[in-house]
Amino acid sequence: MLDVRRMQILRAVVSSGSVTAAAGNLGYTPSAISQQIATLEKEAGIALLERVGRGVRPTAAGRLLTEHAAVIGQQVADAETALAELRAGRTGRLTVRYFATAGSALMPPAMARFRRDFPAVHVDLKIVDPDDPLVEVERDRADLAIVVRPAERPRPGIRLVHLLDDPYRAVLPRKHRLAAKRVIDLTDLADEPWVNCEQAGACLDTVLDACAAAGFTPRIDVESDDYASAQAFVAAGLGISLMPQMALGSRPPGIVIRPVRHPEPIRPIYAALRNSAAANPPVTYLLEALQEAVRC
Template sequence: MLDVRRMQVLRAVVTSGSVTAAATNLGYTPSAISQQVAALEKQAGVALLERVGRGVQPTAAGLLLTEHAAIISKNLAEAETALADLRAGRTGRLAIRYFATAGAALVPPALARLRREHPGVQVDLKLIDPEDPLPEVERGRADLAIVVHPRQGPMRRGIRLVHLLDDPYRAVLPRGHRLAANRVIDLADLADEPWVGNEWPPGPCLQVMLDACAAAGFSPSFAVESEDYATAQGFVAAGLGVSLIPQMGLGNRHPGVVVRRLRRPEPVRVIHAAVREAALGMPALRGLLDALRDAASD
């Protein structure tokens, strides 16, 4: 295999016209330069230089390697520039996964800020809902995922959770409901009500609600199942049951429902950004985390 450093020495000799001149330019002795060229000739199996007067000129093989040395030098310079841009966050790619309500509230402002601060970074953004997006990070398919935590089972090593916000659940009742006049409702007071589900297939958000109901001493009886918060509100407004919806999921409130705080207990889904620790050295990822935290605090 040809030695790249020796190819660059050969290039210096050819472009300067002599071993002595190349030695001066590179800060070596002429003997050291000659040894490097001789070693390269041994690797190549053919003469690379021939004497002309007091100087040297390349053979056909020497000229060929000199041209390739120039290409290698150019490619290395471009690679160093690209690496510097990547380290500085000027280029790169971020894979982001999220679930719907986090996408509506957190991801848009954070992504807009990322584009302003790191315009050269490409973003691979995908909605993973209602499934848990955390496995995408654990399998190395994503750099960051917005997740509801805790979840069942241990998390793989190399994943870090960054807390974003606590999102409390609210009771969603039809207008005219017997509890609609209360500002705060005990969760147990909803035990005998028909319930409207709002997550199918079941995911971590539903589990938070079921665990809270269990702590209040009952299991909800679902009369109607729906796949999203907007549809669930429509069923509640029609008087088909009550529902629990996280506050972040109530951005578009149905006019036929009332929303009340809960207690004893108050269900809360804890939202984190799950990131690969190996990717935390990327300035763009750190910038995105800062933007998500700011969006959550707003």
């Protein structure tokens, strides 16, 4: 097998025109250069240089290897440049997972800032609702995920960074008996028919735990797959609902939104990432962009 380093020495000898000149340029002794060329000729199984006066010139095989050495040298230089870009976070790939309401509220402004400063980094950005995005980070399928804080601690090596607390609001038909109240006690909703729009998991647990703290279990009459259709059911007078503030950016005209107290259900939103991500500039920058999106 041909040694790439010796091929570069051969290229230096051919370019310099003599072993002595190449030795001076490379900082070696002439005998060391000659030994390297001799070893390369053994690897190639053919003579690579021939003497011409006080210098040398390449044989056909020598010219062939010199041409390939030039290509390899450029490829190595390109690889080193690409690696430096990757280390600095200016290129590469970033895998991000999130749930729907976080996507609409947080990801667009954060990604706009990220793309401006890291245009060459490819971002694989996907919703994993109703599955838990935290699992994607724990199984090394994502670099960062937006999650509702899980009941159990994440696996070792996973860091949770708090982004915001997202309070739940009462969603009522516009003509509901409680619509005139500025703030609604959760117990006031105990006997109401409910429209549920939460999948099993941390979000539904937040609602059910708050109701349990208020002394009741909600009577769910309508199950919905998403917040928009749940709001439509409420507007039609089929029940009331609790929905997180982040899900109420757009709403039909037939509903009213009111704060809830005693207790106020709140879902804490976190960014989940591996501890090793501290050495990954795109990950840390996206985290900063998400924190900035929350502040704005």
